[in-house]
Amino acid sequence: MGKPQYHTDIVKSFVNWSLVWGVVAVLVGVIVSFQMINPDLNYPPYLTFGRLRPIHTNAGIYGWGVGTIFAMFIYMVQRLCKTPLWSLGLARFQLWLFNATIIAAAVTLLLGYNTTLEYHEMEWPIDLMIVVLWVAFSINIIMTIIKRKEEQMYISLWYMMAALIGVAILFTVNALAVPVSAFKSYSIFAGTNSANVQWWFGHNAVAMALTAPPLAMFYYFLPKSTGVPIYSHRLSIIAFWSLIFMYLWTGAHHLLWTPIPDWIQTLAMAFSIMLIAPSWGSVINGYMSMKGQWHQMRDNYLVKFLILGITFYGLQTLQGPMQAIRSFSAFIHYTDWVPGHIHMGTMGWVSLVSVAGIYFLLPRIYGREVYSIPLANLHFWLVVIGQLIWSTSMWIAGVLQAGMWNAMNADGSLTYTFTETMVEMYPYWWIRAIGGVIYLIGILVFIYNVYMTVQKGKEPAPKLLEVEGRA
Template identity: 70%
Template sequence: MDIETGYSDEVTKGFLTWSIIWGLVAVLVGVLISFQLIFPQLNFPPFLTYGRLRPIHTNAAIFGWGIGSFMAMFYYITQRLTRSPIWSPGLARFQLWLFNLVIILAAVTLAMGFNQSKEYAELEWPVDILVVILWVIFAVNIFMTIMKRKEEQMYISLWYIIATLVGVAVLYLVNNASIPVSLSKSYSAFAGANDANVQWWYGHNAVAMVLTTPPLAIFYYFFPKTTGVPIYSHRMGIIAFWSLIFMYLWTGAHHLLWTPVPDWVQTLAMAFSLVLIAPSWASVFNGYFSMNGQWHQMRENFLVKFFIFGITFYGLQTLQGPAQAVRTFSAFIHYTDWVPGHVHMGALGWVSLILFAGIYYLVPRLYHTQLYSVKLANAHFWLAVIGQLIYSISMWIAGVQQAAMLHAVNPDGSLHYSFMETLTELYPYWHMRAGGGVIYLVSLFIFIFNIIKTVQSGSAGAAPVRATGAA
């Protein structure tokens, strides 16, 4: 516990360290599987094939890097916004151990082929139970801290945190319902089209409750802290919050357009996806308008770039997403590389840029020092953005080209291209994508080096130097 502030930040440091490690694993595996798609010889069966590694990539990214960072930052933010220490630092420490145990178990079991097969819910039931325990511990600790708060008014970040805590719980419990056969094998409790509908209710709302509300909580806290000016409109934030968590839950079936799921469920999903542009862009505008008279900070404060680009990618993501949710467009690009292009703009652009920003903000303050190198942070930023854009843009073009080829028919009604003719056209784009991934990996190494150097300077310094503007 920090004597000066009364807050306990050790667990935040722990979660940050491990989330960065898991983030590196996610990108390393991502780069490997991107090469596997080009060179099938790079598959090493049985454990290291594309089919087993891809879930490790997504789980490490979403749960290791994403949730790990959110846990770190939620503990930090909640203490500051409630002006109270963590309800139980001991429980939080236990949570860090359990978190790492779960992620290691996830990687090992997935490599062994223990897999429920549902996307982003691949882990088998014993690991699921550990995840539930982990989440309950986290939720109780955060919520009790809020209950015992010294600040009556709850700032908007706390709203998003509370929504995340309950939202993830509901989604996870329902979609992982299964019939166990052994410790390593279970069958889904739902069948066929029902199972698909439950899965994508879960899948798309994992995007809402894991990849939208937590980064927004982080954005709403760290962005004003960084710029030194308050958020433009609290009221717009409130309206956006309630409409966002209301509308998201209707949209899961846009992953199932043209499938046997009932048409009316698909149509509702399509309609709500379009309406969802409004609350998403309310947050984007809240970010932009906060910069009124402050745009010079884009030049002067390296961190502001991360936030503004991050929220901009969020805005682009929430325009592209609804477009894809329209039946006619979905018919064209669904099942092609367009979709990984879309997903990675959100993951590498929006979520990761916001997390990088939060980490750059936190680490010097947690270790009572200054950032080792702003220049390196800038290099990290530009390489990350370039790598991500190469990835997404090459995949969008690949997706459109393959879609056009797959849908091409001859005058007599027969198909113009065989499936393999469309696949071989993708190889050049897959090379570009792998290149983009390598650039992103390099940016990540620069980031990690910068953070390690910063932490070292913090622990080496005899007299701690107070960072300016520390909360």
């Protein structure tokens, strides 16, 4: 049987565009972090924190995150199924619609059109674009899986299918709204139902967009980078099904101590704790896959990105369940601790694994060796240090903030005014902004390395392609 002809140009396009939106996301993130320090940097009505912050999150999640998912899924599904992509035309349509959607989202958010639902701020016309985009993508991937030449499905394919189905259900349900004008709609859910559905979506968007796809990538790129299969495929299957079984119940842990029914809060708390098991099933599988290969942490930059990535995933999935416990939540919820947690996931786990995937792909889609491995190592250290400064400063700030909010005088009055607690945050917001700048420099080093790879990278030796990434 002849070797299948895989489509790589479309992967290249998605990689390039996800990088563009990734830079936008980080750049806007750095800008809003300085706006927090200096309110004079807000230029109303368009360039204010309130309008730029959703651009930062949406460019990060939908532009960088989902753009990378498109690229990686299209690359991986063809190889894992040993068959070309079902429809190249559909993928090209998806590429155009993807960029049109991101641009439309950015413009309307700048103009102030906002549903006020976090991570779902876009108004209904853009929701429709997203639905068409995701359906087109899902059909293409699922049809490729159906037409596969491999009888058994590798674990990455399971995570990919979960992401496709999960995001479709979550997004559609949370988008249910009654339009009242071209750019205004009202959710069909009201009151506590609205809050419950919103966080069922919000937390599970993390599951289906920022956990399942990076796990699909991790399970694919780790063995490809080390040259050694994963430790246990059976463990990965059990971790997958238990993750899927447990994740969808946990959204209400964002609503502890609110008027939603107490049993829903308890259920969410219990399932959040149970979620440690499947999360760590993948972490342990990753670590065990390195048995006898730990030296590669020294001389294979791809392994560094992947193992640090899964380590941040492990830390994230311990910290998250702790935050879902009522007593702990009462202390840290609504403080700066929470963005510290989220950014360990996005800047640490998701981005490190995605970047490893892109480095792995470069020689395969451009036919050139990565331009500079020292630059890739510099990129690694800049983003890891930047992220650690970012998150650590926010965890300390969050604890301080919570302590000040909860401090009471003997007569029961509050010890500190809200303004006093804000003033105490300034040094930490400075440190956070500096961490963001270091991270941004790391991303720019990455972009430069990618650009130079395309322009001046050497032709790769065929053998090198088998196990990529050795320094």
